[in-house]
Every structure is written in C-alpha cells, then in structure tokens.
Amino acid sequence: MYRLVSLLLSLLFLNSAFAKDRTTLHDFRFWSSPERTRIVMDVDPGVRFSIDQQQSQFTLSIRNAKLLKNTYKKLFFTDQRIKKTRVKRDNTTYQFKFKLHGQYQIKSYTLKPNDKYRHHRLVVDLYDQKNQTAKAIKKPKKSLVKDPASKQRSNRVILIDAGHGGEDSGAIGYKRSKEKHITLNIAKKLANKINRTQGMKAVLTRRGDYYVGLTQRIRIAQANQASLFVSIHADAVKSRRAKGASVYILSERGGSTKFARRLEKSQNTADQFGVKQQPNNKDQYLNKILWDLSRKDRDIQSQKLGANILQQMKKLGPLHKKVPQKAGFVVLKTPAIPSVLVETAFISNLEEEQRLNNNKEQDKIANAIYQGILNYYK
Numbered sequence: 001m002y003r004l005v006s007l008l009l010s011l012l013f014l015n016s017a018f019a020k021d022r023t024t025l026h027d028f029r030f031w032s033s034p035e036r037t038r039i040v041m042d043v044d045p046g047v048r049f050s051i052d053q054q055q056s057q058f059t060l061s062i063r064n065a066k067l068l069k070n071t072y073k074k075l076f077f078t079d080q081r082i083k084k085t086r087v088k089r090d091n092t093t094y095q096f097k098f099k100l101h102g103q104y105q106i107k108s109y110t111l112k113p114n115d116k117y118r119h120h121r122l123v124v125d126l127y128d129q130k131n132q133t134a135k136a137i138k139k140p141k142k143s144l145v146k147d148p149a150s151k152q153r154s155n156r157v158i159l160i161d162a163g164h165g166g167e168d169s170g171a172i173g174y175k176r177s178k179e180k181h182i183t184l185n186i187a188k189k190l191a192n193k194i195n196r197t198q199g200m201k202a203v204l205t206r207r208g209d210y211y212v213g214l215t216q217r218i219r220i221a222q223a224n225q226a227s228l229f230v231s232i233h234a235d236a237v238k239s240r241r242a243k244g245a246s247v248y249i250l251s252e253r254g255g256s257t258k259f260a261r262r263l264e265k266s267q268n269t270a271d272q273f274g275v276k277q278q279p280n281n282k283d284q285y286l287n288k289i290l291w292d293l294s295r296k297d298r299d300i301q302s303q304k305l306g307a308n309i310l311q312q313m314k315k316l317g318p319l320h321k322k323v324p325q326k327a328g329f330v331v332l333k334t335p336a337i338p339s340v341l342v343e344t345a346f347i348s349n350l351e352e353e354q355r356l357n358n359n360k361e362q363d364k365i366a367n368a369i370y371q372g373i374l375n376y377y378k
C-alpha cells in the first residue's frame with residue numbers, strides 16, 4: 001500500500017514537474033532585413049532549446065514543448081535566407097528544420113517580457129557571413145577619397161530614419177494601428193521628395209518592417225556622410241486628448257521637461273528589441289573627437305532645423321510644442337550633423353490616428369518636413 005501511494009505520489013510529482021517545465025510556443029514571427037533574418041518565438045520562462053547548424057540548414061530543437069495550432073500555421077515562411085521549413089516531433093521535443101539559401105552566422109538568445117510583449121521570447125538571428133550592408137554603406141567614403149572635390153558639395157545626403165520597426169512596433173494607436181508602419185510610410189514619402197530635388201539625396205535607415213538598432217542607425221548616417229539626420233515618429237500618451245506635432249533636438253543633459261524625459265526613456269529602451277550593439281573602441285574614440293569639435297555648432301543648427309520644420313507643421317494644425325524640445329535620444333547623438341526627431345502627431349488621439357493612417361495626410365506631413373529642410377538650407 002505504501003509502495004502504491006509513493007508510486008502514485010512520485011508519478012504525480014513527475015507529472016507536475018513535467019507540466020511546470022513545459023513550454024508553450026505561443027506565437028511565431030520573423031523579420032527580414034538587408035543584414036539579417038530574425039526569428040522570434042513567444043515561449044514560457046526557462047525554455048530549453050538547442051541549435052544544431054549544418055552546412056546550409058539548421059535545426060532548432062525545443063524540449064518539452066507544446067506547439068499551438070496558430071503558431072504552427074505561421075512557421076512556414078520563406079525569405080532571402082530561408083528556403084524551407086519542416087517540423088518534426090519526437091514525443092514532446094519539437095525540431096524545427098530550416099533549409100537555408102546559404103551559410104549564415106547564427107545567434108540565439110532569450111528576451112524577457114516587456115510592456116509590448118507579455119511572453120518570454122526566443123530569438124534566432126541569421127546574419128550574412130560577410131556583412132554586406134556594412135560594405136554597401138561604406139562605399140561612398142571610398143569614392144570621396146578618390147574624388148575629394150566635387151561630390152560632397154553637389155550632393156547633400158539626408159538621413160531619414162523611420163522610427164521603430166519589426167519586433168519594435170512603437171506606440172500603438174487608439175484603434176490599434178502601429179507607429180512603425182506610419183513612420184515608414186512618411187519616411188518613404190519624404191525620401192521621394194528629397195530624391196526628386198537637385199543636389200539632394202535621401203538615405204533611409206530602414207526600408208521595410210524590420211528592426212535596426214539605435215546605434216546602427218547612427219552608423220548608417222556616418223557611413224553615408226549624411227549632412228542631416230531626421231528621425232520620424234508618432235507620439236502617444238495616456239490622455240486621449242493630447243494632439244499636435246513636436247520636434248526634439250539633442251540635449252546632452254537629457255530631457256528638459258518631464259514630458260521629454262518620459263519620451264526619451266521610451267525611445268532609448270527600444271534597443272531591448274535587438275542585440276546589444278556596443279560601438280567598438282575605435283568608433284568611440286572617433287565619436288568623441290567629432291563630438292567635442294562639433295557639439296556647439298551642431299546644437300545651434302539642430303535648433304534652426306527644428307524651428308523650420310515646426311513652422312511648416314504648424315500649417316497642418318495646432319502644435320503640441322511650439323518650440324523645439326530638448327531630449328537625450330540615442331538616435332540624435334549623431335556627431336557633427338544637425339539632428340532632429342519629429343513627433344508627427346499623436347497616434348493615441350483618435351482623430352490624429354486617422355490622419356496618420358491616411359495616405360494624403362501622410363503626404364502633407366512628409367511635405368511639411370521637406371519644406372522645413374529646404375528652408376533650413378536657405
């Protein structure tokens with residue numbers, strides 16, 4: 001009898017331990033960018049997984065897992081790196097086999113829940129072996145060395161940064177629209193206008209729905225020898241009534257108002273969506289020199305640029321803040337060049353959310369920023 005009870009007890013214990021360790025695969029997403037493919041699975045804490053990389057395929061094994069039907073349906077995607085996906089199940093171990101188009105560097109890690117994702121996340125990044133984006137964006141530098149006189153004067157490079165992207169949706173609107181889509185639409189419209197202007201060229205920090213690290217955005221600006229940096233966002237606050245545009249410029253000491261500090265915090269923490277991207281020592285050294293030399297002039301110029309953009313935005317409706325605000329955003333820490341962050345309108349305001357999603361209104365916003373840039377150069 002005792003034996004039976006203890007057997008039952010141990011069975012019960014095993015069962016509960018088993019159930020407790022079991023991880024549910026709640027959801028699956030992927031993001032393709034020019035430099036990597038990111039696979040994200042929503043899991044439970046303490047997920048046990050391994051990655052086995054063969055030549056042009058890799059297997060992600062997750063032990064003691066429960067695969068939801070909805071998650072399963074999303075697994076079979078293809079992009080420029082993933083050719084085919086198969087799922088094999090051995091008891092409660094799931095094997096996800098990804099056939100690849102080539103050989104990639106694979107990094108995997110887990111992320112804790114945050115205010116946007118309530119589950120723990122298992123992330124697998126596939127990087128191109130030779131960093132082709134880095135190569136591509138370094139090119140202008142070389143040609144400038146060979147031809148030092150002409151190019152820089154005739155072509156002003158404007159870096160346009162569409163806020164957020166991929167796993168980082170940005171603010172969520174009253175009707176659930178996502179900031180990341182709106183910022184990209186406006187950024188692309190602005191880029192088109194700039195590219196149609198003689199002597200100006202636009203470079204986008206992202207062209208699709210994927211995340212680019214904040215320091216990476218700055219590197220893109222540096223590598224392209226940009227002369228201006230404009231980051232595009234849509235604002236959100238708890239109060240549904242707040243509305244209007246505002247422009248932020250860099251302040252070394254950080255936010256000048258409580259509002260600026262809150263915003264600063266939400267933008268800077270966005271890097272928890274990606275790999276930690278510490279600038280290497282060489283970069284830091286270079287940055288410091290450029291930073292010290294140019295800080296003063298850059299701040300004055302940013303202020304001017306911000307004021308010019310606000311003057312145009314004012315024509316679209318009442319502003320949220322009438323003068324450029326100071327904040328310490330990471331994306332604004334581009335040395336040497338005037339940099340502003342434009343909060344185009346409040347996505348948390350129903351009326352403005354509708355405006356932000358409207359094609360014609362997006363064009364008006366892009367045009368206001370564009371005119372502001374032109375006036376700044378005048």
Ligand SMILES: [Zn+2]
Pocket residue numbers: 163164170171179232233234267
């Ligand atoms: Zn934003």
